[in-house]
Amino acid sequence: MSTQVIIVLILTVIISIISTLAYSVRIVAVRTGRIAVSFAVFNIFALISRTANSVQAPLLAKTIENTIKTGNPQSLLSTFRWILLSTTLATIIGSALMPTFIKIFVKAVESFSINRSIPKLLLHGFSKSGILQFKNSVTRPKKENLSHLKFLKIMPKKIILLNTLAFSISTVGVLASLYAGCLNPELRTTCSTLSAVINGLSTILMVIFIDPYISILTDDVIKGECTQLQFDRCIIFIVGGLIVGTILAQILLVPAAQIISFIAKTI
Template identity: 80%
Template sequence: MSTQVLIVLILTFIIYIISTLAYSVRIVGVRTGRIAISFAVFNIFSLISRTANSVQAPLLAKTIESTIKTGNPESLLPIFRWILFSTTLATIIGALLMPTFIKVFGKAVEGFSIYRSIPKLLIHGFSKSGIEQFKSSITRPKKQNLAQLKSFKMIPKKIVLFNTVAFAITTVGILASLYAGCLNPELRTTCSTLSSVINGLSTILMFIFIDPFISMLTDDVIRGDCSQFQFNRCVIFIVGGLIAGTILAQFLLVPSAKVIGYIAKLI
């Protein structure tokens, strides 16, 4: 495995942990009552997660060019499978880290209201008291939270499904277009360009169905029309949908590459 591929695996792992933890920011906003600050941070996380796959193409470029020269595109499949597996593993670890992150980020939001400066907040975070606060915030996931996944009552199944599909498309988009370019070397530029169209579909699903629903549910909690327990359950199911989406991406990789190659020939 080349150095470029290892870097992609590491970056993908880190970025997908961040994108998973982003969903817990909404829980922090509800608990602290500082919605504006929490949403501002959430938008940063969201931007990182939705542009994460863009680093894969340039780093994998050398490997892809070498594969095209040898005429063996199937040799790329194991590499792409490992990249997708790293997204699944990172999403699972991110989900397990959510209880700790909620406590740490909650203290950071409260601290920002005191320091009113990101640099000062960061300095405090690396101070002795900040490190002690971090250690005291380490929390294991509660079994009752995981047990909630067994009950589908009052869960927005369509939203969870849309989120799963959107995340699967986002996860597989770049890799499928790169693989399509290897299968069709004469059209690889067209195939790589089509990745933005694919990711655009997932963005549409996110902005039309998922983001508005979560925002509306957040407002319902603030007004008292929805309990925080129900809100937390919805977030747990949505994060579970992220994990399912990365697994679904494994099955979509080859069919998506073939569809992209077919569309590239028609254009």
């Protein structure tokens, strides 16, 4: 395994953990009542997680060129499957870390509300007292959280499906376009460009369906029309959809590459 691929695997794990932990900010928003501040933090995380997959292309460029020279795209396929597997494992790790980071984010939001300065907040996080607070916030996931998954009927099936589909598309988009370029070396620039269209589709699904639903549910909690427990269950289903989405990406990788290849030949 080349150095570039190892770097991609490490970055993928970090990015996927951040992407998953971002949803804990939603819970913090409800618990602290600091909706605007919490969502501002969430938007930073969401922006990072939804655009960071684009770094895979330049880092994998040399590996792709070597694959094209040898004429063996199957070797690249195994590399991509390792990257998708690392995404799945990192998403599971991120979900396990959520109870700890919920406590940390609660303290961070409260601190920011007082100091009103991101630099001061970051400096405090790396200070002796900030590190001590982090150690005290470490929390093991509770089995009761998984038991909430049995309440499937409280969540709209369409939201669950669209959330899973959107995340699987964003996960596989760049890799599928790169693989399509290996299948058709003469059209690899066109295939690579189409990844932006695919990720754009994922973003549209998130912005139109998923994010508004969670925002409305947040308002319902604030108004007392929805309980904190119901909101927590919603986030658990959303995070569960992320995990399933990464697994679905394994299945979609080759078909998506073939579709991208076909589109590249057609346009």
